Amino acid sequence: MGNRGKSRSTPREGRPTRLTRRGRIVVWGVGGLAVCVLGAGGVGAWMYQSLDDNIGSADLDNKLGGNRPVNLSPGSKNILVVGSDSRDGANAGYGKGLTTMQSDTLMVVHIPADRKWATVVSFPRDSWVEIPECDSGDGATSASQHSKINAAFAIGGSRGDVGEAAACSIRTVEANTGLRIDHFMSVDFQGFKGMVNALDGIEVCPEQAINDEKAHLELEAGCQTVKDEKALGYVRARYSVGDGSDIGRIGRQQEFMKALAEKAQSKLTSPNALYGFLESATKSLTTDEDLAGIKPLYGLASELKGIPNDRLTFLTVPNYPREADVATDKANVVWQYPQAADLFTSLAKDREVDKEKLTADGKNPVYASSVRIQVLNGTGVTGRAAAVAERLREAGFTVVGTGNAPETTRTTKVTYPEDLREQAEVLSSRLPDTEATQDASAAVGVVTLVVGTDLDPAALR
Numbered sequence: 398m399g400n401r402g403k404s405r406s407t408p409r410e411g412r413p414t415r416l417t418r419r420g421r422i423v424v425w426g427v428g429g430l431a432v433c434v435l436g437a438g439g440v441g442a443w444m445y446q447s448l449d450d451n452i453g454s455a456d457l458d459n460k461l462g463g464n465r466p467v468n469l470s471p472g473s474k475n476i477l478v479v480g481s482d483s484r485d486g487a488n489a490g491y492g493k494g495l496t497t498m499q500s501d502t503l504m505v506v507h508i509p510a511d512r513k514w515a516t517v518v519s520f521p522r523d524s525w526v527e528i529p530e531c532d533s534g535d536g537a538t539s540a541s542q543h544s545k546i547n548a549a550f551a552i553g554g555s556r557g558d559v560g561e562a563a564a565c566s567i568r569t570v571e572a573n574t575g576l577r578i579d580h581f582m583s584v585d586f587q588g589f590k591g592m593v594n595a596l597d598g599i600e601v602c603p604e605q606a607i608n609d610e611k612a613h614l615e616l617e618a619g620c621q622t623v624k625d626e627k628a629l630g631y632v633r634a635r636y637s638v639g640d641g642s643d644i645g646r647i648g649r650q651q652e653f654m655k656a657l658a659e660k661a662q663s664k665l666t667s668p669n670a671l672y673g674f675l676e677s678a679t680k681s682l683t684t685d686e687d688l689a690g691i692k693p694l695y696g697l698a699s700e701l702k703g704i705p706n707d708r709l710t711f712l713t714v715p716n717y718p719r720e721a722d723v724a725t726d727k728a729n730v731v732w733q734y735p736q737a738a739d740l741f742t743s744l745a746k747d748r749e750v751d752k753e754k755l756t757a758d759g760k761n762p763v764y765a766s767s768v769r770i771q772v773l774n775g776t777g778v779t780g781r782a783a784a785v786a787e788r789l790r791e792a793g794f795t796v797v798g799t800g801n802a803p804e805t806t807r808t809t810k811v812t813y814p815e816d817l818r819e820q821a822e823v824l825s826s827r828l829p830d831t832e833a834t835q836d837a838s839a840a841v842g843v844v845t846l847v848v849g850t851d852l853d854p855a856a857l858r
Contacts, residue, residue: 448675448679448691451679451682452679452684453683454684454689455686456686457560457581460561465571465577472509473508475507475578476579476582476697477504477566477581478504478506478581479563479581480501480503480589481585501586502519504520505517505576507576512703515710517709517711518713520570521730522547523730524714524730524731525544525545527542528565531564531569532564543791546573550566563683576745582683582684583683584682588680588682589629589677590624590629591676593623595676597622598628599653601623601656602619602621603616612633614634632649632653715732723793731793734765734822735822735823735825736758739758763819763820764793770789770794770843770844770845770846771798771844773800773802773846773847775805775850776805776806785846785854802848808849809848810846812834812845813834813835814837817842820844821833827858828852828856
């Protein structure tokens, strides 16, 4: 992420709106949509320069640290896209008492080296993950902690700087997925509202009336056009709609974005409408310095444009309610293993994801709390088994005992009796480069983890 000079802290007509998957990618990467329309519109140089100057850049140099994942597939790209729920300025009316900056939507767009397919992975904002140490922007470093994944944006952005917020989000995603993030985009709420208004609103058709105080939204049931605060409230609404989950909101946001992209493609034919849309889009957009401009964004959009519709995959990280592991936590979700690890490994190695298989494999999750583990210290370092056991308990596993291994070993091992294969795979998928092995002499009723010198307790996911 290099250096660039700039910086700055169609209606449904009674049936579901349809849009190509390519359209969904381009909309969520708002800059991509903007430059595609710009290229098609043939606007003048003055307009190009004005819009180019609108795009903010986040200086991420020296903020990401040195211990980052390696890109295992040179030529591929992972782009972190954040819908920024800033509580400054025009956004201040939303979520009183919350920290200054929040990531309301978080996803990774993976573009492979051959540009023949792409995968977009959404991360529920309530995902319970470890947030590593981050530069808090005031010369201090925040402590490593477990929290919702969207808190990383707030921790890094405590001073209102998007670059610092982005850096902490990138560090968090990298630490929990093993994916190297190459680029970053942040889209602010108010810019989103401006894009909707430039299109004279978007039609939505809620099956039931919505009254969501937190989202400042009251809507009657049935089809209607929303813009201004109602459009903003509709994509933010959660607790009073459907099952009240963040997973449900992700689906509604995707449907709204589909409708927005389709209407943009059909309506933006006049110079005034085009400029109003692009003005809002580019003013709301902040990227890393390598993407901060019309030219690089147009190049990115052109790469996406050539991908066939049936080779674009949209999915959410496999997950389940954390309440299954920690009875008192009714607010968060945890990622489901080994499915989440399989997903991240596929993308890291630039392999196309089979969504149907991933979904089928996750039908019957094995909860971490159902995995009973004995931890044996094979490092010779006093207290290592206890340290690893504590990390496992924080992740929801049931640790039944600790002790010393018969001998020291460099390689961490997971062994299991015949009837605990799935439980062992759930554990091994949380450990870097560790496979589970069936052992006829393994202790009955438990999965055994022998901690080798190659395992850093902090590497446990």
